[in-house]
Amino acid sequence: MDFFQPPSADDRLLRQAGQGQPQALAQLVQRYQALAYTVAVRVVGNPEDAEEVVQDAFLKAFAALRQFQRAAKFSTWLYRIVYNTALTKKRAQGRHRELPLTPATPEPLTTSGDGWAAVRQADQQKYLALALARLPADDALVLTLHYLGEQSIAELCTILGKKTSAVKMQLLRSRQQLEEALLQLLPTEHQHLL
Numbered sequence: 001m002d003f004f005q006p007p008s009a010d011d012r013l014l015r016q017a018g019q020g021q022p023q024a025l026a027q028l029v030q031r032y033q034a035l036a037y038t039v040a041v042r043v044v045g046n047p048e049d050a051e052e053v054v055q056d057a058f059l060k061a062f063a064a065l066r067q068f069q070r071a072a073k074f075s076t077w078l079y080r081i082v083y084n085t086a087l088t089k090k091r092a093q094g095r096h097r098e099l100p101l102t103p104a105t106p107e108p109l110t111t112s113g114d115g116w117a118a119v120r121q122a123d124q125q126k127y128l129a130l131a132l133a134r135l136p137a138d139d140a141l142v143l144t145l146h147y148l149g150e151q152s153i154a155e156l157c158t159i160l161g162k163k164t165s166a167v168k169m170q171l172l173r174s175r176q177q178l179e180e181a182l183l184q185l186l187p188t189e190h191q192h193l194l
Helices: 010-016 022-044 048-065 075-092 115-133 137-150 153-160 164-185
Strands: none
Touching: 010 022, 010 075, 022 048, 022 075, 022 137, 048 075, 075 153, 115 137, 115 164, 137 153, 137 164, 153 164
8 A cells, every 4th residue: 555645736835835935825825715705705794804804814824834734634724714713703793794695706617618508507506606695604604615615524524613413414404405495496497406
């Protein structure tokens, strides 16, 4: 069994960023800012505060980069910082704001030769974003991190500071709520989106 794994693109970027190379920092920001923003806006509830949270979180992460142990993926570590920074911001506000009914960040369409496929994909993304906006913020966040951010259950536990059973139950409940929201939005078409 070969235990050696070549360094990933993140490992190379982290090493370069740790050496103070600004282009590596910029690439890390570019790679993770969209989902970091989505996490922040799901917690704080508005774009302006979410932008501030993301900036603060990246500054915190880059300042602590030398302490990053690589026990988890960089994305998991970063999203945990974003989540905690957003919670701190929300507590400081002292009030709860409703989430907008628009998607937090539009996901880019993949281009293909089939124009109808692109239209279908755009419709799916639009209605999934609308359905996610109808869910409680915590439930939309866990679905976003798991499916869009491709975070495992263990990584979600790390990011959210919850136990495995709690995350699994939340994912189950969130998927059920998402299906109900899609059914309300699209009574006959919802099955094609799932």
